[in-house]
Amino acid sequence: MLGLDTHVQFVKGIGPNIANSLAAKEISTVEDLLYHLPFRYEDRLHPMPLSELKPGEMASVIGEVRGTVLLRTRSMPIFEMTVGQGISSLKCMWFHGTYLKDKFQTGQMLAVYGKVEPSRSGRGFKMIQPQVEVLPAGDDESELLEVGRIVPVYESLGGNKLTSRWLRRIVYNLLQELEGHVPETLPKALIERLALPCREEALRSVHFPPAGTPMTQLQASATAAHRRLIFEELFYLELGLELKRRRFKERAGIGFETSEKVREAIREILPFHPTTAQKNALGEIVADMRRPSPMRRLLQGDVGSGKTIVALQAMLVAIENGYQAALMAPTEILATQHYLAAKKLLERSSKRYRIVLLTGSLDEAVKKLNRSRIFQGEADVVIGTHALIEEKVEFDKLGLIVVDEQHRFGVLQRFRLMKKPSDAEPDVLVMTATPIPRTLALSLYGDLDLSVLDELPPGRTPIVTRQVSDERADEVWKFVREQIGRGHQAYVVYPVIEGAKDDQPELDFAPPEAEPEPMKKSGKKAKTQSLFEKPSLKAATDMYEALRAGSLAGLRLGLLHGRLDSDEKEVVMRRFQRGEIDVLIATTVIEVGVDVPNATVMVIEHAERFGLAQMHQLRGRVGRGAAKSYCILMTGGKVSEGAEERLAAMVRTQNGFELAELDLQLRGPGEFFGTRQAGLPDFRVANLVRDRALLELAKKESARFVENPDTEGTETEKKIVRVRLREAWQRRYGLVEAG
Ligand code: ADP
Ligand code: MG
Numbered sequence: 001m002l003g004l005d006t007h008v009q010f011v012k013g014i015g016p017n018i019a020n021s022l023a024a025k026e027i028s029t030v031e032d033l034l035y036h037l038p039f040r041y042e043d044r045l046h047p048m049p050l051s052e053l054k055p056g057e058m059a060s061v062i063g064e065v066r067g068t069v070l071l072r073t074r075s076m077p078i079f080e081m082t083v084g085q086g087i088s089s090l091k092c093m094w095f096h097g098t099y100l101k102d103k104f105q106t107g108q109m110l111a112v113y114g115k116v117e118p119s120r121s122g123r124g125f126k127m128i129q130p131q132v133e134v135l136p137a138g139d140d141e142s143e144l145l146e147v148g149r150i151v152p153v154y155e156s157l158g159g160n161k162l163t164s165r166w167l168r169r170i171v172y173n174l175l176q177e178l179e180g181h182v183p184e185t186l187p188k189a190l191i192e193r194l195a196l197p198c199r200e201e202a203l204r205s206v207h208f209p210p211a212g213t214p215m216t217q218l219q220a221s222a223t224a225a226h227r228r229l230i231f232e233e234l235f236y237l238e239l240g241l242e243l244k245r246r247r248f249k250e251r252a253g254i255g256f257e258t259s260e261k262v263r264e265a266i267r268e269i270l271p272f273h274p275t276t277a278q279k280n281a282l283g284e285i286v287a288d289m290r291r292p293s294p295m296r297r298l299l300q301g302d303v304g305s306g307k308t309i310v311a312l313q314a315m316l317v318a319i320e321n322g323y324q325a326a327l328m329a330p331t332e333i334l335a336t337q338h339y340l341a342a343k344k345l346l347e348r349s350s351k352r353y354r355i356v357l358l359t360g361s362l363d364e365a366v367k368k369l370n371r372s373r374i375f376q377g378e379a380d381v382v383i384g385t386h387a388l389i390e391e392k393v394e395f396d397k398l399g400l401i402v403v404d405e406q407h408r409f410g411v412l413q414r415f416r417l418m419k420k421p422s423d424a425e426p427d428v429l430v431m432t433a434t435p436i437p438r439t440l441a442l443s444l445y446g447d448l449d450l451s452v453l454d455e456l457p458p459g460r461t462p463i464v465t466r467q468v469s470d471e472r473a474d475e476v477w478k479f480v481r482e483q484i485g486r487g488h489q490a491y492v493v494y495p496v497i498e499g500a501k502d503d504q505p506e507l508d509f510a511p512p513e514a515e516p517e518p519m520k521k522s523g524k525k526a527k528t529q530s531l532f533e534k535p536s537l538k539a540a541t542d543m544y545e546a547l548r549a550g551s552l553a554g555l556r557l558g559l560l561h562g563r564l565d566s567d568e569k570e571v572v573m574r575r576f577q578r579g580e581i582d583v584l585i586a587t588t589v590i591e592v593g594v595d596v597p598n599a600t601v602m603v604i605e606h607a608e609r610f611g612l613a614q615m616h617q618l619r620g621r622v623g624r625g626a627a628k629s630y631c632i633l634m635t636g637g638k639v640s641e642g643a644e645e646r647l648a649a650m651v652r653t654q655n656g657f658e659l660a661e662l663d664l665q666l667r668g669p670g671e672f673f674g675t676r677q678a679g680l681p682d683f684r685v686a687n688l689v690r691d692r693a694l695l696e697l698a699k700k701e702s703a704r705f706v707e708n709p710d711t712e713g714t715e716t717e718k719k720i721v722r723v724r725l726r727e728a729w730q731r732r733y734g735l736v737e738a739g
Pocket of ligand 2: 307308
């Protein structure tokens, strides 16, 4: 008897070969196949009359083959087909379409799907490279699936064999065979409260929507059937997170005390009045620290919102309780900067705090000494890079770990390495400058608590942001000179270190956008052209030389990039910090955290190549002092539509949350978070941007389920939920670790 957990190899129509291809797509069971949902639908019950086509829109059209021709143009063969409907017709074209030559016969019925474009003659429309499916004639079964209904279109699971049509049949047969045997996985109480269809019905309608299902809902994955499947997936994610958080709270941590003595120690080091947001965040953090269960808290705040001082105060609480506190930064520059800043602040105190720096590039001897000081308890504050976890540093009595993640989430899961097995669980505070929309953060990091700094320290003036083409570079350099003349400093940032040969972007994501190559000209010619005429990116080292000899001659320039060793980097950074460098020419190594309040200009060259988050981080390097600051986004070369959108957003707003929201929309959650890195789950039906409302619902419902074990499910249902939860977390969210 076929079940959801049956291996696909035993499904009729699938043998070992196909099973292998499917395995490559991570489909091994019947259930996997059924959760491979259509990515769009075609209404073949009410096909669109050609007269209703609108240029620029995507449309699916049913018609018959009226004629085909293979045009051998000088540049390439083009296959042309006329698809007719009554007295109207549509021209379809495929470049290099020789392979289609014998595929179609006049009179055959087709479904084509593509972008509607006006034809060259001005009469009628054409489609370029549309998707095409020959519709069956006569064969009962396939007719049932292919025409006269809303038809699912699937992403192919392999070559031109495991196509939409193949999937339709397989899935249809599976659903027939499984009728009445698709077990429910959500408790009845929940399903009824949310008015969701049962699982079997949902699967059936999502693949073969009943006539009358609104097409817009289908295309948006918003039908009741879709919602049910998406909700289910998110429910199990949130349920796991909820349980994890609860279990974690039961572990033994440290209950710090906040006596008057501790408070006095904090007051001594504070150089300014904290903002209300900083006070609130610290309040939340300290409340956690006082509790005997371990803290796992995310401190989220836009660039410049003043996270560091909040963290330092928390560290003092730990130290004043006789514990060690560690701060981990993502780069050596930042670790060093944190070290220097912390040292300066701690020196304001009448006490003698012992502070130690530990980064990978320190001398072995120094490292060894520092490690032993940490181990002997001769260091109160330890600041370092990932070397702190990578080199298995042992602490004497570690009470608090602050992880300055900036906009990376990589180490969220790994900090536990730092603890000796015998010790109480240290508290952990993760700082991030990625302003994830609050609800999303809460739902995703359900196992972390969240504090937000939603206010900038006083006295900041808004940063003036302008987008200019590098044809106006002269004006820009003149402006930079003016600012230096007033005693300020400037950054100039490039996407690469060295130009020419291997233009290696030093970006941590934003791949140079692949421009959809317009197919107008000869394909071949276009290729060779782009090989030779690829505009070389302006690079930091070259521009450093060029500017020094030219537009910025006479100013004190510095050069900073990732290939310098960390001593060199530190020297440059310190000179810039001390005002001994006027203009710092750099790659994005300066992007995170660097703090030089006297810098008032940020010039980003090739801004079209940068991601939103990155530009926002870079802009955050200026506007840190009282003087008016400027961010100049210089573009060189072609600016794609997406890049235009990013640049316009930068000019429009300085609000990190707003920009993050847009970034999320533009890039999608996978890239936004860097799925792998973040340990984010791979969803099979859910999409974190699109389904945010359902994510929140799932969070609420999962908490309710855990809190009300008596009313939310029968014993059997709870058992099913437990099994399902384990499966889901083992298979899909392995990276988040079910711990
Ligand atoms: P980020 O959140 O980006 O890490 P920082 O902690 O580096 O921000 O703080 C940015 C700048 O603002 C620093 O120069 C810091 O000294 C200053 N700052 C932080 N809090 C305040 C405050 N309450 N009042 C005045 N300046 C502050
Ligand atoms: Mg910071």
